Structure formats: structure tokens, C-alpha cells
Amino acid sequence: MPTYPFLTDLVRALPATVPFVGPEALQRMRGRPFRARLGANESVFGPSxxxxxxxxxxxxxxxxxxxxxxxxxxxxxxxxxxxxxxxxxxxxxxxxxxxxxxxxxxxxxxxxxxxxxxxxxxxxxxxxxxxxxxxxxxxxxxxxxxxxxxxxxxxxxxxxxxxxxxxxxxxxxxxxxxxxxxxxxxxxxxxxxxxxxxxxxxxxxxxxxxxxxxxxxxxxxxxxxxxxxxxxxxxxxxxxxxxxxxxxxxxxxxxxxxxxxxxxxxxxxQDYLAETVGRIAAGRDRLAQIARENGLAPLPSATNFVTMDCGRDGTYATRVLDEIIARDVFVRMPGVAPLNRCIRVTVGTPDDLDVFAEVLPEALRAAQG
Known part of the structure; x- marks a missing residue:
């Protein structure tokens, strides 16, 4: 096996770390696309x-x-x-x-x-x-x-x-x-x-x-x-x-x-930016409503996503996340306790949020089961 003697001590000591696993990688692993892409904090409303x-x-x-x-x-x-x-x-x-x-x-x-x-x-x-x-x-x-x-x-x-x-x-x-x-x-x-x-x-x-x-x-x-x-x-x-x-x-x-x-x-x-910011605010409100309807606590947000407190620990939130992804919706969660009691859902189109509203109660039942 090569030893790569030219590597610096710093690089040699670094772990093989990837900050994020992208939705594309998850789709390749799963062999199918997501129905809704709500994990990368992108603006699905697109540019001007x-x-x-x-x-x-x-x-x-x-x-x-x-x-x-x-x-x-x-x-x-x-x-x-x-x-x-x-x-x-x-x-x-x-x-x-x-x-x-x-x-x-x-x-x-x-x-x-x-x-x-x-x-x-x-x-x-x-x-x-x-x-x-x-x-x-x-x-x-x-x-x-x-x-x-x-x-x-x-x-x-x-x-x-x-x-x-x-x-x-x-x-x-x-x-x-x-x-x-x-x-x-x-x-x-x-x-x-x-x-x-x-x-x-x-x-x-x-x-x-x-x-x-x-x-x-x-x-x-x-x-x-x-x-x-x-x-x-x-x-x-x-x-x-x-x-x-x-x-x-x-x-x-x-x-x-x-x-x-x-x-x-x-x-x-700037007119289009203002319009988009309005759509994001409306999407945050809808996500907060979906969370509350399913017994989750939406945290106040000034971003283009809503973080939802699942009410237990990180192990449970991970099960919820996995069940949502298994139902073809891409979301993410914080990685460090006690933040990892939550999942994080990016604002999407009304159709995207309809899919999330359909999937979330199913995922919660499976995670609790």
C-alpha cells in the first residue's frame, strides 16, 4: 500500500472528513431521486x-x-x-x-x-x-x-x-x-x-x-x-x-x-429579492404549522429554514430524520447535542411542503414504533 512520503505532517494527521453529505450522494446510495429537496437551505424559488x-x-x-x-x-x-x-x-x-x-x-x-x-x-x-x-x-x-x-x-x-x-x-x-x-x-x-x-x-x-x-x-x-x-x-x-x-x-x-x-x-x-423573501416567510409559517400539527415545536427562525424540536434526544430525532428520508424527502438535522434533538427543514414550494406534510406524520409513527 502506498505510504505517500511527500505528505505534510498536518495533512497526514487530518481525518478523512466531509463536512456535508450532499443530496446527490444520498440519491446515488438510495437509487432514486427525492420527491422534495428540503435539506440544503437553497432557495427553490430560484434566481431572478x-x-x-x-x-x-x-x-x-x-x-x-x-x-x-x-x-x-x-x-x-x-x-x-x-x-x-x-x-x-x-x-x-x-x-x-x-x-x-x-x-x-x-x-x-x-x-x-x-x-x-x-x-x-x-x-x-x-x-x-x-x-x-x-x-x-x-x-x-x-x-x-x-x-x-x-x-x-x-x-x-x-x-x-x-x-x-x-x-x-x-x-x-x-x-x-x-x-x-x-x-x-x-x-x-x-x-x-x-x-x-x-x-x-x-x-x-x-x-x-x-x-x-x-x-x-x-x-x-x-x-x-x-x-x-x-x-x-x-x-x-x-x-x-x-x-x-x-x-x-x-x-x-x-x-x-x-x-x-x-x-x-x-x-x-431588488424587487424579485423582496418577493422571494416574502415567499420564504410564508413558507416558514407553513412549516411551523406543519410542525405544530404533528406535535413538534418549531423554533423561531430568521432564515430560509425552520428547525423543529422533536421533544426527545438525538437518537430519536435521528430516527425521525431517517424515516423522512426513507419516504423520499431530503432534510437534515444539527449534529451536536442538545441541538440534535431537532430536525431542520428548508422552505420549499407549496407542493414541496405538501409532500412534507404528508410524510412527516408517517415518519413520526415509524420512529415511535
């Missing part, structure tokens, strides 16, 4: 028709690389937020940008603080970079801002990571509370604020954009409410000098031309 048309028109230019400076898209994002183009970095979704942030701030062995059960892809980037993860528990199904700060100070952390609104629970903090955390940051830390779901959140949960603080990065995406998950377009907002450091390490040709064009058109169609 103007975005689709722009990408279709750009298909003939696919022989060209995307602009390595992402100039037009960065300029449009900057105008949208009232900042300078120098305050915007574009990357391959928030995932890609989080990986760059870890490279910028964390040397092997240095500490990164996150919440136990929060977004696992961020943890993956830290592990690949040789950082040491310190995890604090959720409190009342929310990331514990005070505990994150305390751990950051105690461990002399290089990065503190918080998502607001939160995945996987759908919970959120107010802008006032996030701003309070920022004002209390240790002087040598980088605060990574993941705002993937800010478009579906109440306005009071989203702090005003402030690009004056060189210790704060705000991460946004076109993958959720904008409906462009497959295009892989995200962006970071921050102080100009901090943003410029990304140019030292990013993949300059990492963005596809069609993704740049599609995101540009999606950003320009």
Missing part, C-alpha cells in the same frame, strides 16, 4: 428571471475567464451598501472567503473560537490550516456571544466566528447585541460575522455596515435568498486595508464568468 436571462446570454462567452478583479460586481456591491469598492472582496461563496480569512489570520497551532454545533465548513478550514478550534456551547438555542468573547480572551484567539442569523437553529441576535460584542473585542482578534441569512432576517437583526473597524469582516452571499447557490458567489465587507490582503492569497481566477454576470443581475433586481 433577469439573472437567468443574463447568464443564458453569457453562455456563448464561456470561453473567456471571469474578470480576475471582479470589478463590476464589486462596484455594484459597494454601491448597494454605500461603501467603496476597496471595501469589497468577492469569492467562491462564503465558504471560500472563510477559508481565506483563516489563512490571513491563523498560523498552525493558533486558536479559533466558534460555537459547538455551528457551521462545520468553517471548522474544516481551521483544521486544514492547522488551527486549534475552541468550541463553546449554544445557550437557549443561540450562539452565546458572551461565552465566545470570554473564550477568545482566555485563549488569546486569532479569530472569533459567529453567524447571525444562525445555522442550524435559525436563531438570531439583535444588531444592538452584535454591535456590543464588536465593541468588546480583544485588540488582537479578527471577528468573522457570517451573515448568509441576513436577507431573510428582521432589519433589527442586521447591524449597519461599518467598514472603519479593521478587526471585523462581514460575510454575505448570493446562495440563499438570491437563489444562486450553484453559482458560488459570496462577498466580504471590511476595512480597505484588511480587504486588500485577500489579494495576496485568493484564487484570482476562481470566479466563473457566468456567476459574476448572474450575481450582478440578481443584485440589480
Amino acid at each position: 428571471p433577469k439573472s437567468i436571462a443574463a447568464m443564458e446570454a453569457a453562455a456563448a462567452s464561456a470561453f473567456m475567464y471571469g474578470d480576475p478583479e471582479n470589478f463590476e460586481l464589486r462596484a455594484a456591491i459597494a454601491k448597494h451598501h454605500g461603501v467603496s469598492i476597496e471595501n469589497v472582496a468577492v469569492g467562491e461563496g462564503i465558504d471560500g472567503l472563510l477559508g481565506l480569512a483563516v489563512k490571513v489570520a491563523v498560523a498552525p497551532g493558533e486558536v479559533v473560537v466558534t460555537s459547538d454545533g455551528a457551521y462545520p465548513t468553517f471548522n474544516y478550514h481551521v483544521a486544514v490550516g492547522g488551527g486549534r478550534l475552541v468550541k463553546v456551547p449554544f445557550r437557549d438555542d443561540k450562539e452565546d456571544l458572551g461565552a465566545v468573547l470570554d473564550a477568545g480572551r482566555a485563549e488569546n484567539a486569532k479569530i472569533l466566528y459567529v453567524s447571525n442569523p444562525n445555522n442550524p437553529m435559525g436563531s438570531w441576535w439583535s444588531a444592538f447585541e452584535i454591535e456590543g460584542m464588536i465593541s468588546a473585542l480583544p485588540p488582537t482578534v479578527l471577528f468573522c460575522l457570517d451573515e448568509a441569512y441576513c436577507d431573510t432576517a428582521p432589519p433589527a437583526a442586521v447591524p449597519d455596515i461599518d467598514i472603519s473597524n479593521p478587526r471585523v469582516l462581514r460575510f454575505r452571499t448570493f446562495s440563499k435568498a438570491y437563489g444562486l447557490a450553484g453559482a458560488r458567489v459570496g462577498y466580504a465587507l471590511g476595512e480597505a486595508g484588511l480587504i486588500s490582503i485577500f489579494d495576496k492569497i485568493r484564487n484570482h481566477y476562481g470566479m466563473s464568468r457566468s456567476g459574476q454576470i448572474g450575481a450582478l443581475a440578481a443584485l440589480a433586481d
Whole structure:
């Protein structure tokens, strides 16, 4: 068996970890498609028709690389937020940008603080970079801002990571509370604020954009409410000098031309975004109703999914999840106790939610049986 002597000690020590098992892999394992895809937090309502048309028109230019400076898209994002183009970095979704942030701030062995059960892809980037993860528990199904700060100070952390609104629970903090955390940051830390779901959140949960603080990065995406998950377009907002450091390490040709064009058109169609956010809110209400009708407790959500408390432990919730998947509906669940007493269901079309409403009572009976 090959020993691969050229591997670094870091890579050799890494487990063979995949942050998520995708629905495509599950379909291959099962040998049949899902009736409803309600687990990946995508927007089934899709991107703006103007975005689709722009990408279709750009298909003939696919022989060209995307602009390595992402100039037009960065300029449009900057105008949208009232900042300078120098305050915007574009990357391959928030995932890609989080990986760059870890490279910028964390040397092997240095500490990164996150919440136990929060977004696992961020943890993956830290592990690949040789950082040491310190995890604090959720409190009342929310990331514990005070505990994150305390751990950051105690461990002399290089990065503190918080998502607001939160995945996987759908919970959120107010802008006032996030701003309070920022004002209390240790002087040598980088605060990574993941705002993937800010478009579906109440306005009071989203702090005003402030690009004056060189210790704060705000991460946004076109993958959720904008409906462009497959295009892989995200962006970071921050102080100009901090943003410029990304140019030292990013993949300059990492963005596809069609993704740049599609995101540009999606950003320009704010009417469609508002319409989609309304449909997502209606879908959340329907999911909450379905949960209550079946004896589950829907948690308040500011995202495009609803997390449902199954009322027992993770073993039982896993049985519920497995029974739902066995009935051809793709959903997911948090992976860490006590969050794993829940299942998490993405908003779908009315037809998708009808399928879920049909399947859920059957799955619960089977899980209880």
C-alpha cells in the first residue's frame, strides 16, 4: 500500500472528513431521486428571471475567464451598501472567503473560537490550516456571544466566528447585541460575522455596515435568498486595508464568468429579492404549522429554514430524520447535542411542503414504533 512520503505532517494527521453529505450522494446510495429537496437551505424559488436571462446570454462567452478583479460586481456591491469598492472582496461563496480569512489570520497551532454545533465548513478550514478550534456551547438555542468573547480572551484567539442569523437553529441576535460584542473585542482578534441569512432576517437583526473597524469582516452571499447557490458567489465587507490582503492569497481566477454576470443581475433586481423573501416567510409559517400539527415545536427562525424540536434526544430525532428520508424527502438535522434533538427543514414550494406534510406524520409513527 502506498505510504505517500511527500505528505505534510498536518495533512497526514487530518481525518478523512466531509463536512456535508450532499443530496446527490444520498440519491446515488438510495437509487432514486427525492420527491422534495428540503435539506440544503437553497432557495427553490430560484434566481431572478433577469439573472437567468443574463447568464443564458453569457453562455456563448464561456470561453473567456471571469474578470480576475471582479470589478463590476464589486462596484455594484459597494454601491448597494454605500461603501467603496476597496471595501469589497468577492469569492467562491462564503465558504471560500472563510477559508481565506483563516489563512490571513491563523498560523498552525493558533486558536479559533466558534460555537459547538455551528457551521462545520468553517471548522474544516481551521483544521486544514492547522488551527486549534475552541468550541463553546449554544445557550437557549443561540450562539452565546458572551461565552465566545470570554473564550477568545482566555485563549488569546486569532479569530472569533459567529453567524447571525444562525445555522442550524435559525436563531438570531439583535444588531444592538452584535454591535456590543464588536465593541468588546480583544485588540488582537479578527471577528468573522457570517451573515448568509441576513436577507431573510428582521432589519433589527442586521447591524449597519461599518467598514472603519479593521478587526471585523462581514460575510454575505448570493446562495440563499438570491437563489444562486450553484453559482458560488459570496462577498466580504471590511476595512480597505484588511480587504486588500485577500489579494495576496485568493484564487484570482476562481470566479466563473457566468456567476459574476448572474450575481450582478440578481443584485440589480431588488424587487424579485423582496418577493422571494416574502415567499420564504410564508413558507416558514407553513412549516411551523406543519410542525405544530404533528406535535413538534418549531423554533423561531430568521432564515430560509425552520428547525423543529422533536421533544426527545438525538437518537430519536435521528430516527425521525431517517424515516423522512426513507419516504423520499431530503432534510437534515444539527449534529451536536442538545441541538440534535431537532430536525431542520428548508422552505420549499407549496407542493414541496405538501409532500412534507404528508410524510412527516408517517415518519413520526415509524420512529415511535
